[in-house]
Amino acid sequence: MIGAWLIPVTVLVPLLGAILLMTPLYRKSTLSVRVVTGAFVTATCLLVVAVAMLGEKEIELFELLPDIPVFFRSDKTAVWFAVLTVAMWMTSTLFSFEYMNHERRETRYCVFSLLALAALMGVCFSGNLVTTYLFYEMMTLATFPLVMHEQTKESISAGITYLYYSLAGAFLGLIGVFFLYSFAEERSVAGGVISYAAGGFIRGDLSNNERTALTIAVFFMLIGLGSKVGMYPLHGWLPKAHPVAPAPASALLSGNITKMGILFVIRVVFFSVGPEFLQGTWAQYALLGLALLTVFLGSMLAFREKVFKKRLAYSTVSQTSYVLVGLYLLAPVAAMGAFLHIIFHSITKNLLFLVAGAIIYKTGRTKVAQMKGIGLIMPVTMICFTLGGLALVGIPPFSGFVSKWYLAAGALKTETGPMRFLVPVILIISALLTAGYLITMASDAFFVVEEHEGHGAHGGAKKEETASEKPADADAEAVFSENAAASPAENDEEDEFDVITADSAQKGREASPFMLIPLVVLAAGTLFFGLFPSLLTDWVAQILNSVF
């Protein structure tokens, strides 16, 4: 019984942390804010581990609506996402302690970060559709202030865009929830109340008209939920919101918030309608087509993008849709790939965004073109970046390879007509494009082209010019008062960064341990899970066995 109560406590603890930070007591010192935030995130992390160890438990809190309680259940899928979430939150929070030095209002950032964590815990552990929807909305409300954090014109407009996309998507989802409830079987789990059931809870005896209605409803629901995931046509907020948010927040947005959209999709497809219902319907093909289109489009746009964080955002659009492709194939092997890719992409994309944050924090550079030779200044950071890039492309022995293997192999095993051949093809094309936009950056970061004499001289002259600024530049505190705090748009106008050469690199400095530890841990994670994926596949196999 106590084990079951731990589940709502995982939601409550970060919430209490946020409330504590909002009380006037902790307004004063940065250190106390960080200690409190760190303590509460760690506590949540421990709680999630405890819940994971205790196995499947369920608890009904109170009836939100007649016969619809707020209901939590720590099944394997929930634990999968919850552990991922807290792990990413730990790294990102650690990173933010240093990074937020150059942003104002750190307390507010920490409050909303903790609130968001609480909402995410709710989404993870929710045991029925309405509870998921409830926390899904809370998550939107808790995260849009993170997007708007810098309060520049761009960030506010991005925050509003994010909010509208999310709300509109969630409302489409809500209509689907109504439909699902009205076609539900009387499956008594907790007092005749509908909750998630592996393989779906839809009545078996639907008439043809009802099947059509439900298919349409689920299709639009999944389109709506796709807005959080970043699936075409509701992907528009991602490239706007990610670049303007503080780097740790964009890491979480990209690595975890999008995954909550995927969790909702999993809950709908595998635990509400059931994969059999959708198999072979037009809705499956349409969704698969849209997801594939997004994979391709995202990679294309990322390839063409010049701003680093925006490039990563488009990359997220593409990579999360890999997961959707795997899910919408509605077959065990492909779904395995999807589940694995959730973890791998989350780790990798967190890593890449934190790298972007470290670069912005240390040098203020936001564009890809400005990052040539950056590896000479920040070697450890850029090595981590390279590892992450390799993992995202899917080169063995990095983790991305494993998930893509399952995706491609799984696709070929399904009965989805031409789609099953299309999936591996698109995957390969997208992997190539990924290599094009990430690996080239990694090589440029380390191998500076020095034979351009004229350019070099120009760079040298410029270096003299900026030499007076350099000592101040080396000091992190001073940098951020000046150029690093500037938004990407402002940097477009004044492109004042000189080309980094071996000499000028001597004056730079590697990121501090607070930033490096998360990076190294994440980079090690990409490699570790690539080498030992069986640690994860067993768990997923258990989930999938119950579903299919």
Add this chain to the structure above:
Amino acid sequence: MDFVRNFPFFSILLPMISGPISSVLSGKRAKRLNFAVVTVSGLLSVAAFVYVLSTGEAFNYRMGAFPAPFGNEIRVGLLETMMASFFCFVMLLSIVGGYRFTKVDIPEEKQNLFYIMMNLLLSSLLALIYTNDMFTGYVFIEINTIAACGLIMIRGWGRNLLAATKYMIMSLLGSGLVLISLSILYGITGHLLMEPMHEAIVKIIEQRTYNEPLTVAVGLFCVGIAIKSALFPFHSWLPDAYGYSTCASSAILSSLVSKGYIFLLIKFFYRVIGTDIIHQIQVDDVLFVFGIAGMVFGSISAIQQTDVSRMIAFSSVAQIGYIYMGFGLNTEAGMIASIFHILAHAAGKSMLFISLNSLSDGTWEYANYRKLRGAAYRHKIASLGFAVGSLSMVGIPLLAGFTSKVYYAKAAFGVGSTPKMLIALVALAISTVLNAMYFIGQMINIYTPVGTEPEPGTVKHSNVTRVAVFMFIAVNFVLGMGSEPVFRWIQTGLAQFM
């Protein structure tokens, strides 16, 4: 006979008597009297509610114990007592929340008039809720109109006079239609009490003697009430009336006054005509169409406003549309959803008006979209109230607005006709997104810091307002999270109507 049975009658009589008494009191004393009267009426209603809940059945109360043709009857059921208690509670909070503004907005010598109007309004609202006699209903519709008119006008600005005139004309048109409808009904049934009227109407339908006059009468009644409660095409009087009045007036007008008429309409449907006959003469379809139109166009008009108080007023048009949409579904679930929405909207809208007035210092100039930027830092509790109210109107889970939306969706699924279900669902979705567009936008606006320190307000923040806003926030959460008993009470109350 238990003494509690007298309570509903007392709760009507008490504010009515205190009206004239207030006229000889000073403003301050009138205020105190009004506070006491609203509280006592509320307590009486609660006692009656508990009584009906414990006995489990409704009763008719004959005033002066005279039988039908001479005496007058009120009917006390679970739904009536619940509504009466809730209305008293919201009214109390609205008046208390608006004290500061009432004091500033209304000239000293007119203060007691304001409270006379409030007392009369309460009396007529309770009478509309309890009445079992259609003609009494009409009388109190008129009293209600006059009291509401006074409340709109009392601030004394040119705009208020204009708004009050508009309101007067439209309202009198509405009550005129109601009166004509009642005379026709009296002519064909020979009764004014609800039960005998209903029996007569069932016979008329069976015998097919006066079907056309009956249809006309029902239509006129619906249009009359629709005008008075600002259903979509008849809403032109609303934004001025709600937008420019003093705080307490706006809050009460938007959350309670129109709801009193709507409650009478519910009684008319259930107890006089009968829902199956309503369906037979297809009045429900008409209401459904106008309700849907109201949901969409009310929100579209709201988006176009730069004046936030007008924006909130237009959002009332949309919310009234929801209520009529629920009537249009003409199922038990639809009616329950609508009644729940009356509660949810009353709790949310009055809080929005009070919060907005606190944020804008009760002035019309400061209610402008631009002037409100960063207002949240001037008044934290009020901005919290505004945020909660907005989120509730948009339909975010845990808040009352979400719950009523779920009830509507459930009702839509139960309606039986597929086009109606789809239209209702799509309208719900569209209107939700539209609501989100202006409410969330406004919420972000007031939380956007302007950079400079906000200038200190002309009105000091009062703790009483804070308490009122806090209570409203609590009500919103309670309705959102613990709707189950309320749902059951409404269900039982509706069953008692039959």
